[in-house]
Amino acid sequence: MLIQINDLQKKYGQTVVLADVSLQINSGEFIGIVGESGSGKSTLLYTLSGLKTIDHGSVLIDSKNIAKLKQNELVIFRHKNFGFIFQENYLINYLTVKENILLPVQQITKEVEKRVDDLLEFIKVASLAHKFPYSLSVGQKQRIAVARALVNQPLILFADEPTASLDAENARNILSLLSQYRESFGLTIIMVSHNQGEWECFDRIFKIENKTIREIKGSGS
Amino acid sequence: MKNRALYFLRNKLKVLILLGVVLLGILGILVLTAIFGAFEDTKNEIFQYSEQRMWSLLIPAAPKADANAIAKRFSDDAAYIVNSTVFQLHYPIFDIARAAIILYGVTERDLSFLKERIKIRLVAGKWFEEGTNQIVTPQAFLNARKLSIGQQIRIKDQVFIISGVIEGDYWFILGSKGYLEGIDNSGELLLAFPKNNKIFNDQLEKVKQESLSQLRVVTPAQIGERLKETNREYNLIYIGFSIFFAVVIAGSISFLVLLFYRTRMIEFAIKYLFGFTKKRILADILMEQALLLSVAWLLSVGISYGVLSLFIRYFFYPNGIILQIKFRSILGTILVVIFVFGLLAVSIWKKLYRSNLLDTILGKD
Numbered sequence: 001m002l003i004q005i006n007d008l009q010k011k012y013g014q015t016v017v018l019a020d021v022s023l024q025i026n027s028g029e030f031i032g033i034v035g036e037s038g039s040g041k042s043t044l045l046y047t048l049s050g051l052k053t054i055d056h057g058s059v060l061i062d063s064k065n066i067a068k069l070k071q072n073e074l075v076i077f078r079h080k081n082f083g084f085i086f087q088e089n090y091l092i093n094y095l096t097v098k099e100n101i102l103l104p105v106q107q108i109t110k111e112v113e114k115r116v117d118d119l120l121e122f123i124k125v126a127s128l129a130h131k132f133p134y135s136l137s138v139g140q141k142q143r144i145a146v147a148r149a150l151v152n153q154p155l156i157l158f159a160d161e162p163t164a165s166l167d168a169e170n171a172r173n174i175l176s177l178l179s180q181y182r183e184s185f186g187l188t189i190i191m192v193s194h195n196q197g198e199w200e201c202f203d204r205i206f207k208i209e210n211k212t213i214r215e216i217k218g219s220g221s
Numbered sequence: 222m223k224n225r226a227l228y229f230l231r232n233k234l235k236v237l238i239l240l241g242v243v244l245l246g247i248l249g250i251l252v253l254t255a256i257f258g259a260f261e262d263t264k265n266e267i268f269q270y271s272e273q274r275m276w277s278l279l280i281p282a283a284p285k286a287d288a289n290a291i292a293k294r295f296s297d298d299a300a301y302i303v304n305s306t307v308f309q310l311h312y313p314i315f316d317i318a319r320a321a322i323i324l325y326g327v328t329e330r331d332l333s334f335l336k337e338r339i340k341i342r343l344v345a346g347k348w349f350e351e352g353t354n355q356i357v358t359p360q361a362f363l364n365a366r367k368l369s370i371g372q373q374i375r376i377k378d379q380v381f382i383i384s385g386v387i388e389g390d391y392w393f394i395l396g397s398k399g400y401l402e403g404i405d406n407s408g409e410l411l412l413a414f415p416k417n418n419k420i421f422n423d424q425l426e427k428v429k430q431e432s433l434s435q436l437r438v439v440t441p442a443q444i445g446e447r448l449k450e451t452n453r454e455y456n457l458i459y460i461g462f463s464i465f466f467a468v469v470i471a472g473s474i475s476f477l478v479l480l481f482y483r484t485r486m487i488e489f490a491i492k493y494l495f496g497f498t499k500k501r502i503l504a505d506i507l508m509e510q511a512l513l514l515s516v517a518w519l520l521s522v523g524i525s526y527g528v529l530s531l532f533i534r535y536f537f538y539p540n541g542i543i544l545q546i547k548f549r550s551i552l553g554t555i556l557v558v559i560f561v562f563g564l565l566a567v568s569i570w571k572k573l574y575r576s577n578l579l580d581t582i583l584g585k586d
Contacts, residue, residue: 042583051494051579072498079496090582092488103488104495152495 002026002062003048003156003188009056010040010047017043019211021057025204027155030182031190032202032217039208041192042160048190049082049158050074061156079106083154085162089145091133098129101147112151119147123177139170146177150187159191163198175201239516242470246520346370346385355384459529463554466521466528471514471561483581489573490581499573510565518558522551 003025010018017040025031035041046052048059050066058065061081069077091100101116102108120126123143133141142162149157159178163171179201182189191202199205204218348357356374363386368374374381489502497505572578 046583051583072500075493075496075498077496078494082496084494086582090487090491092484092491094484095488103491104497106497106501148491148495 002060003190004060005048005057006060007057008044008047008054008059010043010052011055016211018047018208018213021213023206023213023215025188025190027188028182028186029188029203030179030201031188032199032205033190033192033208033213034194034196034199034205034216035208037194040211041194041208044208044213045158045160045190045192049084049156050078079104079152081155083149083152083157085142085145085149085157085159087161087164089133089138089141091141091144091148093132093134096130096132097125097136097144100133100144101151104148104152115153116147116151119150122181123147137170139166139173142166142170142174143177146174150181153185154187156188156190159189161192161194163193163195168197171195171198239513243516243520246470246524342388344386344388346383348385356381357385357387358383360386360388459525460554462525462529463521463551464557466524467518467554467557468561470517470520470524471558486572486578486581490578493578494582499578503569503573506569507562507566510569511562514558514562514565518554522554525554 005021005023008018008021009016021044033041033044043052047054050059050069054067057067059067061077064077066074066077092103095103098116098120101119102112105112117126117129120129123146125140125143125147128136128140128144133144136144142165146162149159157178163174166174175198178189178191181187193199193202199217202217205216206213207216208214343357344360346357358368358374363369363383366374368383370383370385372383374383489506492502493499
């Protein structure tokens, strides 16, 4: 799945946050978006994923301009194609681990349940399936958030500083999980990161400076 | 649809809380049922002694005495009983003076009831045998008629044999014209009035006269009307109770849901983020709330029944009427639940459609 951003501009009120942003992401790539705090990394991620509107330009995903999609069309598009992880895990405390992972699923079938079991194995928390999030460590919770993001088998995973609240070991684990999953299933990952230690995982890195974007690692760097 | 069916199961903690509420409700109803099980006995007692056994005519206090009619009613269709006197039998401290009792054809079982309830006891001779024409009377009646045990007496069109003399601590047993000043007691009925007791000590005579002046005959039709009227009142009270409990329980459940308000918003936001349409989320929430409100409604209907039974048993005037909840009264309470559901639906709709759900996760621009 090819992602192409052309001349993207995003404003908050009268303040321009992103301007003249153009880039292309190929299917299966692990992309890092880096930059100073407040530079617009998360904003870029949200505009790429259609969570926030843009003021100018286009966001083409397999030639479909998601900026032009109607709200319901966009929701359905997200469902079919996107997964999300955030710095905060946003797990629901009154649901078990397995139920949390199933939360994005609209039609629970045996196949889905099997997929969840596989994911639980994959993220190494199978024994916690029936526990509630409040009894888990921060690292475990974030791994479950990863599983939740992957349960619908998305083609693109958007990750907004998913390791920011984790210690070094847990952060490595999360990155390792994402890399493994990408290698196994050809997932495209676009991840916002502020931790330079993580950059080696990325195929390409884009840095946001002065409201625009610049590739600092990868084919074009 | 499987997913929707599982939706509730997936909210385990909430379901547990809900189950807790339901179990408490059921427990409450069971306790109420146990405590007020006697209520059913009371009902049987009242109706058994009135409609089935036909042993007495209990005449409620009311203006315009008509002893002739009383007498006629006594012999014709004494099967019907009315209201207040029954209550007074069971609760003699309440307005005891405003009723009269005519005793007739008492069975052994009825007799036990009389002995227990109005403290009538035999002072001479023997109690009548069931199914015979024997009667017992107060000594005053015998004195006035110059009769004694074993002799016959004609009351209305029937001949009775006097088998014994009775008296009571709380009731005068009066039986002749001489005691019924101003009233033509041509039927020569046995009338029981409250005897001198602590409550009415000073005003007994006045009360007695007042009681006599208030004797009336109640026809079956009137009784029917009265029953209907009272039942209407009870149904209105029932609706009131149901509404009260529906609001309280629904409010409690809403409060529980609100306890998780922020988390729930995150839950909806996560769903929306991962591709649930707002319409679908709204449908799921409304289905869930409909289930919760249905439980609230069922509990309110049940608890109201229990509480109203309690009130009727101990506080209201139990006119021999058992709680006969009309179906439409129960249906009426549904309107309240629908109203609450409507408010909830509008509130949720506003939250979903009039604000950016994703702000919960992404923060505001």
